[in-house]
Amino acid sequence: MLDAKSEKIVKGICDRSLCLVVVGSGYVGLPTAALFADAGFQVVVIDVKQDLVNAVNNGVSPIKEPGLNELISYNVHAGRLKATLSYEAIARSDAVIISVQTPLNKNRKPNLSYLMNALKKIGKNLKKNMIIVVSSTIPPGTINERVKPTLEALTGMKAEADFYLAYVPERIAPGNALKDFVESPRLVGGIGPKSTKIASELFKTVCKTVIETDASTAEVAKLAENTYRDINIAYANQLAIICEKLNVDVMEVIRLANTHPRVNIHLPGPGVGGPCLPKDPYFLTHMSKLPRPNIIMTARKINDYMPNHIIKTTLKALEKTGKNIKTAKIAVLGTAYKGNVDDPRLSPAQPIIKTLLNLGLKTVAYDPKCEESFGAEKAESLNDAIKKADCILILTDHKEFEHLKLSEIRQYMNPNPIIIDARRIIDKEEATRLGFKYYGLGKHSP
Ligand SMILES: NC(=O)c1ccc[n+]([C@@H]2O[C@H](COP(=O)([O-])OP(=O)(O)OC[C@H]3O[C@@H](n4cnc5c(N)ncnc54)[C@H](O)[C@@H]3O)[C@@H](O)[C@H]2O)c1
Structure with missing residues (x-):
């Protein structure tokens, strides 16, 4: 199937003489670059x-990701990995992987400006027979309708004949990125069979399993996965609210329901954040006229509602405990969008903290991993956060919060202390025994 030109690239992959450029050195690009260097x-x-370029060249990871610092340091010192601001590196390379951000704009439409800017610069330096891989998340049709024509127009070359082009979506979860990169089966969709084969050979050097498809199918499959998860979490969140009204514990309901061999309900939480799940359903649907009601946007609305539910629970708890909301202090534990990561992007902590501050509540945020405090006073330690607090609000399930010493914490807090456990990581019986008013998401309030 491969001709002499494409065989030559595959040979460069096999003998490691192929030079690779990764465009975008963020949460996806850095693990990608470090693993290919390795x-x-x-x-x-x-x-x-x-600052990112300097950090990498000093052998330091600018993001917190288990194992990444060591991998970057080792490969920089071995002379296989370096960083630059200059796109001239592309003219000296054989393969490019693009992993720039593709956020939503304020109208919740895909913002592809970072990708298009990168493509313009890549196009100016593109050589014959290079393989270009997009791994940023993109809306359906982007490879064939935007990326391919842009590169062809800039270079006067033909994709699949003069250069190769594929979409290889990323499936890593921050906090487990290196393992996920290697172990999660990787979809590889070229714009033609040669592009698919070359990209597949490239990714097989790092990923254990590669699944070949075409670019358009890979685009939709990537979005379908994350939309499935968003819908499943929305169901768990809806269930949590129902259980609060029915006076049963959603965690026990989910545990029991999941013993059914064909049921896998996810966990409820204070909302859905991060760079993927709140965005990808909009990418999947933005070109399609959906019937109303539709499950995808309904799920988005449910998940977007969850921060309000947590705020309502907090206000109800303060009121029932006789606290004055003008003077009460809330200690928010966790601003990262999920446990054990440093990433605050689209974290539900943001709207929750913003509303608490707007209501005039003294709000202090503590996160041992994440720098962001979303305008709340930033506590440098757990003790600082909980000192004279009236209410602890757990928004992120970092491992540091899973075994809180509640008896010690109780002594530092004001009388009648409250715990709002939006991640269900606290032992309710212990908290109640120690005199806390415990409000767990999906559990009837005291
Ligand atoms: N973070 C994740 O866990 C994850 C998982 C799967 C997919 N994705 C997708 O991967 C893509 C990248 O996500 P991320 O989290 O790594 O984003 P990020 O914001 O962490 O990193 C993007 C990097 O690209 C750089 N950049 C932007 N424009 C550039 C340009 N023209 N030239 C060179 N560099 C440029 C930025 O400075 C930034 O460092 C997104 O499409 C995202 O949806 C992310």
Whole structure:
């Protein structure tokens, strides 16, 4: 199936003489670059941010991700990995992986400006027979309708004949990125069979399992996965609210329901955040006229409602405990969008903290991993956060919060202390025995 030109690239992949550029050195680009360097390739990461470039060249990871610092340091010192601001590196390479951000704009439409800017610069430096891989999340049709024509127009070359192009969506979860990159089956969709085969050979050098498809199918499959998860979480959240009214514990309901061999209900929480789940359903649907009602946007609305539910629970708890909301202090534990990561993007902590501050509540935020405090006073330690607090609000299930010493915490807090456990990580019986008013998401309030 491969001709002599494409065979030559595959040979460069097999003998590691192929030089690779990764464009965008963020949560996806850095693990990508470090793992390919570790597989033996010469890798250059390009980013527009000088501080990220400097950090990588000093052998330091600018993001907190288990194992990444060591991998970057080892490969930088071995001379296989470096970073630059300059796109000229592309002219000296054979393969490019693009992992720039693709956020939503304020109208919740895909913002592809970072991708298009990167493509313009790549196009100016593209050589014959290169393989270009997009791994940023993109709306359906982007490879064939935007990326391919842009590169062809800029270069005067034909994709699949003069250069190769594939979509290889990323499936990593922050906090487990290196393992996920290697172990999660990887979809590889080229714009034609040669592009698919070359990209597949490239990713097989790092990923254990590669599944070949076409670019358009890979685009939809990526979005379908995350939309499924968003819908499933919305169901768990809806169930949590129902259980609160029925005076049963949603965690026990889910545990029991999941003993059914064909049921897998996810966990409820204070909302859905991060760079993928709140965004990808909009990417999936933005070109389609959906019937109303439709499950995808209904799920989004339910998940977007959850921060309000947590605020209502907090206000109800303060009122029932006789606290004055003008003077009460709330200690928010966790601003990252999920446990054990440093990433605050689209975290439900943001709307919750913003509303608490707008209501005039003294709000202090503590997160051992994440720098962001969303305008709340930032506590440097757990003790600082809980000192004279009236209410602890747990928004992120970091492992540091899973075994809180409640008896000690109780002594630092004001009388009649409250715990709002939006992640269900606290032992309700222990908390109640120690004199806390415990409000768990999906559990009838005291
Ligand atoms: N973070 C995740 O866990 C994850 C998982 C799966 C998929 N994705 C997708 O991967 C893509 C990247 O996500 P991320 O979390 O790594 O984003 P990020 O914001 O952490 O990283 C993107 C990087 O690209 C750089 N950049 C932007 N424009 C550039 C340009 N023209 N040239 C060079 N560098 C440029 C930015 O400075 C930034 O460092 C997104 O499409 C995202 O949806 C992310």
